[in-house]
Amino acid sequence: VSENVAFKLVPLSKGYYEFVRNLRNNPEIKDNFIEQEFITLESHNAYMDVNSENYQVCVYQGLPIGYIGVVANDIRIAVSPEHFHIGAGTFMVSEIIKRYPDAVAKVKIENESSLGLFEKNGFKVKYLVLERSTSEQ
Numbered sequence: 160v161s162e163n164v165a166f167k168l169v170p171l172s173k174g175y176y177e178f179v180r181n182l183r184n185n186p187e188i189k190d191n192f193i194e195q196e197f198i199t200l201e202s203h204n205a206y207m208d209v210n211s212e213n214y215q216v217c218v219y220q221g222l223p224i225g226y227i228g229v230v231a232n233d234i235r236i237a238v239s240p241e242h243f244h245i246g247a248g249t250f251m252v253s254e255i256i257k258r259y260p261d262a263v264a265k266v267k268i269e270n271e272s273s274l275g276l277f278e279k280n281g282f283k284v285k286y287l288v289l290e291r292s293t294s295e296q
């Protein structure tokens with residue numbers, strides 16, 4: 160368990176599965192993720208039963224407000240929109256890099272908040288992935 164004055168990182172126990180799923184499906188933040196599908200209860204629980212050890216939840220004033228995980232060396236992070244801009248993202252990234260110093264972040268090019276977050280924490284853009292544009296994009 161890591162903490163600073165305001166924030167604490169705790170293991171992602173079963174009691175937090177729905178918090179993470181709801182945040183992951185939140186329309187306000189979903190556009191920022193590469194994977195866009197709605198996450199069902201069944202698929203989420205099955206995924207978390209295998210991967211929850213790689214995730215931690217950020218607790219602020221006694222409530223979960225975000226999560227961070229590293230799966231396949233790739234950092235997955237989200238903060239509840241009502242708690243953006245208070246430093247929770249920075250806290251989680253600075254803690255996770257102590258544990259996974261070589262982990263990377265794959266960020267959509269238009270996701271300025273995430274780019275800013277990682278750059279502020281010492282990450283640099285190293286690669287760009289190019290896709291052929293499709294009619295939906």
Ligand SMILES: CC(C)(COP(=O)(O)OP(=O)(O)OC[C@H]1O[C@@H](n2cnc3c(N)ncnc32)[C@H](O)[C@@H]1OP(=O)(O)O)[C@@H](O)C(=O)NCCC(=O)NCCS
Pocket residue numbers: 188191192234235236237238239242243244245246247248249250264265266267270271272273274275276277279
């Ligand atoms: C990216 C995210 C985790 C940032 O969380 P946060 O708790 O608001 O971040 P912080 O308060 O620690 O801000 C850290 C830095 O990020 C950058 N940042 C945050 N929001 C920003 C925004 N809207 N525009 C530009 N930069 C932004 C700034 O550099 C900021 O530093 P500052 O506070 O000194 O200006 C949050 O916006 C989020 O959950 N987004 C949706 C999910 C997502 O995009 N996940 C990443 C997928 S790779």
